[in-house]
Amino acid sequence: MWRRGLPDDSALQGSRRRRHTVQDPRPGDLAPAPDNAPDAHPPEAPLTAWPDARRIAARAARAAPARAAAPVLRALDDALGHVLAEPLTALTDLPPFDTSAMDGWALAGPGPWRLTAGRSGRGILAGTGVVEPLSDGHAVQIATGARIPPGATAVLRSEYGADTGDGWLYAAKAPQPVGFGQDIRPRGQECRSGDLLLPAGTRVTPAVLGLAAAAGYDELATVRRPRVEVLVLGDELLHRGLPREGGIRDALGPMLGPWLRALGAEVSSTRRIADEADALYAAIDGSSADLVVTTGGTAAGPVDHVHPTLHRLGAELLVDGVEVRPGHPMLLARLAPERHLVGLPGNPLAAVSGLLTLAEPLLRTLTGRPEPERRPAPLAEAVSGHPHNTRLVPVTFRYDEARPLRFSGPAMLRGVAVADALAVIPPGGAGRGTEVEVLELPWSSGTGGTGGSGQDDDDDGIPTQEGHA
Ligand SMILES: Nc1nc2c(c(=O)[nH]1)N[C@H]1C(S)=C(S)[C@@H](COP(=O)(O)OP(=O)(O)OC[C@H]3O[C@@H](n4cnc5c(N)ncnc54)[C@H](O)[C@@H]3O)O[C@H]1N2
C-alpha cells in the first residue's frame, strides 16, 4: 500500500498538517475512494496544492547561506551561467571616446577639404592613442572605431567621398549634406562611468560577458552556487549496458546533475545508495550540501526508506506530497536551518515534475534569481485533466501554440526529451486554445514557432497522455 505517513505522525509539520480540514480525512482514516478517483490509493492525507508547493519551496530557503555568503570573484571566462552578486556598473564611458562609426574621412567644417595624412601616414586607425587636432577645412582618413580628432565636425563615409589624388577631398553624391556629428559615436552614448548596466541577480550569459568586458571588467562578483548532492536509490538500477535480469538503467543519475547545474547548482556528487535504511541515513546525515536530492523511495513499498529516514533524522517535512500528476509523492524537508532535501519520486517523468515543482523554486531563491516571467501559451489541442490535481504535460512550441507530446507517461522520458516546456494543466483539464502556464526547460529558447523539437511533422495527434499515473 502506498501511504505517506511517518512512523510517528506527530512529527509532521507544515503544510500537510495545516491543510487538514473538517472534510479532510486524517492520515489513517481509510475513507473509500470517490467513484471518479483516477487511481486506487485512498487520499489518506491532504497533499499540498501545486502552486502552494512551489511557493513553499521558493520561500523555504530565503535566508540560506548561498545568498548570504561572500560573493565569489570569477574571471570572465569562468563566469558563464553564474549569477551576478552585485550590480554591474560601468567602469568607463562607452564608447570611452568620440569614435568614428564608419570607414571614411574625419572632416572639419564644410568641404571641399584639404587632406592630411595623420601621423601614421595612413590616417587615423582604431587603437591610435593620440590624434592630432584637425583644423577647419581639413580632412583625414579614419577607420571605424578610431578616435575622432579634436576639431572634427563629421565623418564622411568612404563611399560618399572622392579623393581626387590632388590632395583634396570632395563629397560625392552624398545622400544628405555632411552634418555636424554625422557618423560619429559620441563618448558616453551607451553609458557613462557609474551607470547601472545590470542589476544583481542577472544570469551571466555570453552577451553579459561581452558587456562586462566592454565596460572594463576582468572578473565578476558572482553568487556562490548552492551545493547539491544527488542520491540515487534503487537496487534495480544498472549503470551500464542493456537492461537485464529485472534490472533497468538508471535514467535519473545522468539527467539530474546536468539539469541541476542548469538551474544554478554546483553538484558535488551523484551517488548510488543501496536500498538499505542505514545506508540512506548515513548518506543524508553525512552530507554537508545545501540541498540533498534523492530519487525513488518516496512511496511506502518495502524498500522505500525516505520517509522513515527523514523521521529518524528529525527533519521537518515542509511539503509531503503534492496535488500534481505525475510526481505526487514528491517531498521537501528541512534537514537543518539552512539545509534542505527534495525527495523526487522514482518514476523518471515524476522526478522531472518534482524537480520543477520543488527543486527549481528552492534553487531560484538560493541563487538569487528572479521568478521567471509567466508566459501562458494556448494549447494546440485539448488536454484531459486529473479531477483534483494539476497535471504537468511535456509540450513543444509550434506556431506559438503549446503542442502536447506523446510518450509522456510517468515512467517515460521520450516526450520530455523533445519538449520545450511542461504545460500546467489545471484540475479538470483544458480545452484547445486555452491559455495555460508553461514551465520552460532551461535549454529551451522559449520563443516557440520554430519547430526544432525533433517531433515528426506528421505527428498524428494521437492522444498524448499515458494516463493519470
Ligand atoms: N500503491 C501505490 N503504489 C504507488 C503509488 C500509489 O499511489 N499507490 N504511486 C506511484 C507513483 S505515482 C510513483 S511516482 C511511485 C513513487 O515511488 P518511489 O518514489 O518510491 O519510487 P520507486 O518505487 O523507487 O520507483 C518507482 C519506479 O521508478 C523506477 N525508478 C526509480 N529510480 C529510477 C531511476 N533512477 N531511473 C529509472 N527508473 C527509476 C523504479 O524502477 C520503479 O519502476 O510510486 C508508485 N507506487
Ligand code: MOO
Ligand atoms: O505520480 Mo507518479 O509520479 O508516477 O505518476
